[in-house]
Amino acid sequence: MHRPASPIALYFLLFSFLTFAQTRNTSFDQVLSDPEKSIIANTESSKNYNTLLAAIRATDLEDLLDYEGPYTIFAPSDLAFGKLSENAIAELLKPENKKKLHQLVTYHIVAGKLSASKILKAMCRGNGTATFTTVQGDDIVATMSGIDIVLTDVQGNTARITLADADQCNGVIHEIDSVILPEKI
Numbered sequence: 001m002h003r004p005a006s007p008i009a010l011y012f013l014l015f016s017f018l019t020f021a022q023t024r025n026t027s028f029d030q031v032l033s034d035p036e037k038s039i040i041a042n043t044e045s046s047k048n049y050n051t052l053l054a055a056i057r058a059t060d061l062e063d064l065l066d067y068e069g070p071y072t073i074f075a076p077s078d079l080a081f082g083k084l085s086e087n088a089i090a091e092l093l094k095p096e097n098k099k100k101l102h103q104l105v106t107y108h109i110v111a112g113k114l115s116a117s118k119i120l121k122a123m124c125r126g127n128g129t130a131t132f133t134t135v136q137g138d139d140i141v142a143t144m145s146g147i148d149i150v151l152t153d154v155q156g157n158t159a160r161i162t163l164a165d166a167d168q169c170n171g172v173i174h175e176i177d178s179v180i181l182p183e184k185i
Helices: 006-026 026-031 039-045 051-058 062-067 087-091 095-107 118-125
Strands: 071-076 109-111 130-131 139-145 148-152 158-168 170-178
Touching: 006 158, 039 071, 039 095, 039 158, 039 170, 051 062, 051 071, 051 087, 051 095, 051 148, 071 158, 118 130, 118 148, 118 158
Parallel strands: 071 170
Antiparallel strands: 071 109, 130 139, 139 148, 148 158, 158 170
């Protein structure tokens, strides 16, 4: 029988995560450093999100993520995209697959600004689990593994938030270590 996590344990994890995230956040200073710039502007200046940026541009989401918001982006790094085959990425970037690529990219976006602490608070209210609906329409589920927030897609694939809370003028970016997939792709 599965016992839900106690609120005290979840608050302890929240404190531990925030303390740990502050020490890990120094990498974001080099990656996505200017909270006065938009998601697109900071992603363009980064060297870690070239594949994501190409996918955003191929799906005509560039204007949306440059001006609108706020949005939370669970951003797969180039290393995360590297876990997919080169053929899969090349196939998705073809013009005839624009709809599939659009579904993939929008599955990594949630409307609103969800800081790591807000995600953790939602998990506390949900006895260790929080569900968020993506712009694409499918849900992602957030849980904890040790001190890491883990996202699970509708297919059961997981991605860890490796860098949290890169504030942007139109939202927040959390780097994840894997590409998550919507139901229909």
